[in-house]
Amino acid sequence: MFIYTEELAGDIDTCQYRRMSNPQMLPILEADTGAETVPCCAPLSRQPLGAEDSERIAAMFKALGDPVRLRLFSLIASHEGGEACVCDIADVGVSQPTVSHHLKKLRDAGLVTSERRGTWVYYKVAPSVVAALAGVLDLNP
Amino acid sequence: MFIYTEELAGDIDTCQYRRMSNPQMLPILEADTGAETVPCCAPLSRQPLGAEDSERIAAMFKALGDPVRLRLFSLIASHEGGEACVCDIADVGVSQPTVSHHLKKLRDAGLVTSERRGTWVYYKVAPSVVAALAGVLDLNP
DNA sequence: ACTCTGTATTGATGTTCATCTATACAGAAG
DNA sequence: CTTCTGTATAGATGAACATCAATACAGAGT
Numbered sequence: 001m002f003i004y005t006e007e008l009a010g011d012i013d014t015c016q017y018r019r020m021s022n023p024q025m026l027p028i029l030e031a032d033t034g035a036e037t038v039p040c041c042a043p044l045s046r047q048p049l050g051a052e053d054s055e056r057i058a059a060m061f062k063a064l065g066d067p068v069r070l071r072l073f074s075l076i077a078s079h080e081g082g083e084a085c086v087c088d089i090a091d092v093g094v095s096q097p098t099v100s101h102h103l104k105k106l107r108d109a110g111l112v113t114s115e116r117r118g119t120w121v122y123y124k125v126a127p128s129v130v131a132a133l134a135g136v137l138d139l140n141p
Numbered sequence: 142m143f144i145y146t147e148e149l150a151g152d153i154d155t156c157q158y159r160r161m162s163n164p165q166m167l168p169i170l171e172a173d174t175g176a177e178t179v180p181c182c183a184p185l186s187r188q189p190l191g192a193e194d195s196e197r198i199a200a201m202f203k204a205l206g207d208p209v210r211l212r213l214f215s216l217i218a219s220h221e222g223g224e225a226c227v228c229d230i231a232d233v234g235v236s237q238p239t240v241s242h243h244l245k246k247l248r249d250a251g252l253v254t255s256e257r258r259g260t261w262v263y264y265k266v267a268p269s270v271v272a273a274l275a276g277v278l279d280l281n282p
Numbered sequence: 283a284c285t286c287t288g289t290a291t292t293g294a295t296g297t298t299c300a301t302c303t304a305t306a307c308a309g310a311a312g
Numbered sequence: 313c314t315t316c317t318g319t320a321t322a323g324a325t326g327a328a329c330a331t332c333a334a335t336a337c338a339g340a341g342t
Contacts, residue, residue: 044218045266051234054208054215061211065203066330067195074195077185077280086289093192098331100290119288119339125186127280137275139218139268207300227319239301241320260309260318 040132045139060133063109068092069102076112076123083124181273186280201274204250209233210243217253217264224265 041053049057064070075089076082090099103123106112111130112123182194190198205211216230217223231240244264247253252271253264 044215045223046219047215048219049212049215051208051212054212058206058208058211061202062206065199065206067192067199068330070199070202071190071192071195074185074188074190078187078189082186082280090289094330095332096289097291097333101330104290116289116338121289125280130278130280134275134278134280137271137278139223139266139271139275209300231319235300236302237319238303238321242300245320257308257319262319 041136043138044136057133057136060109060111060129063106063111066102066105068094068098069106072099072102073106073111073125077125077130081124082127083122085120085122087120089123182277184279185277198274198277201250201252201270204247204252207243207246209235209239210247213240213243214247214252214266218266218271222265223268224263226261226263228261230264 041049041057064073071092072089075092076084079088086099086103090096092099094102103112103114107114107123110126112125114121114123116122182190182198205214212233213230216233217225220229227240227244231237233240235243244253244255248255248264251267253266255262255264257263
């Protein structure tokens with residue numbers, strides 16, 4: 001399932017890996033930049049997370065830990081191109097300011113990025129961040 | 142990455158799937174029973190989650206959304222056999238009642254199960270639940 | 283300039299939550 | 313039965329959070 005760079009495995013918590021289904025290396029960079037790459041860790045079944053890694057990764061899980069945010073995220077992810085206008089996904093049963101608040105939280109967690117195009121704002125998933133999160137959960141490295 | 146039962150895909154949110162890396166079907170059952178099987182959904186990039194599915198799955202992400210709980214979970218998952226005594230993982234910087242509190246939350250979320258053996262209590266991961274969570278995050282179905 | 287629509291921010295409010303101390307419970311060993 | 317150790321529960325407290333109404337901001341069109 002995982003191809004894991006063994007030279008880093010026992011050395012430090014933060015290390016590189018790549019998924020077989022999405023074979024791209026993930027260099028270590030800042031998460032909240034919304035860039036292509038993210039810092040991540042070995043699957044949880046490999047080695048326990050350190051205190052700092054736990055903080056960083058838990059923040060991403062926490063962002064998905066609200067039903068409204070998870071729904072918004074899934075609406076973005078399942079939209080064509082992994083991108084959606086706010087106007088397309090705003091109907092989740094809460095007020096418009098609350099939708100905006102939750103989208104900001106998803107953005108701050110590095111799970112989505114936003115871009116204004118004229119009147120509308122488009123949100124898209126940050127694929128490698130999410131792949132890294134899924135990788136952390138992988139129990140069969 | 143995913144083999145997805147297409148006959149259910151467009152029909153309803155809750156549907157069956159299996160992972161290629163862990164090729165076992167996951168029939169639909171209760172999550173908090175701690176059983177082998179869990180109810181889960183298509184990857185988020187397939188279709189948006191419904192309101193009820195969002196509640197259920199967000200509860201699992203929320204359980205991993207605290208640094209202490211994520212560390213405890215990783216300590217359990219990375220222990221040999223995916224199982225650990227509380228005494229082995231209790232050193233995460235908070236008091237003993239707080240550790241117990243967090244372990245209960247992980248158990249209530251269906252992510253771990255617990256078993257008393259004599260004086261000690263052992264916690265182990267619920268693998269299919271975690272695999273299902275990882276599957277939900279998969280962006281390349 | 284003015285207005286209209288889409289999105290973000292501010293400030294307030296009630297709820298949830300993480301944490302602690304104190305205490306209770308369970309099993310083992312005297 | 314009593315004591316000791318490991319784990320869980322109860323209750324309290326301060327912080328974080330989800331939500332909303334009101335308001336501000338940004339572009340587009342008239």
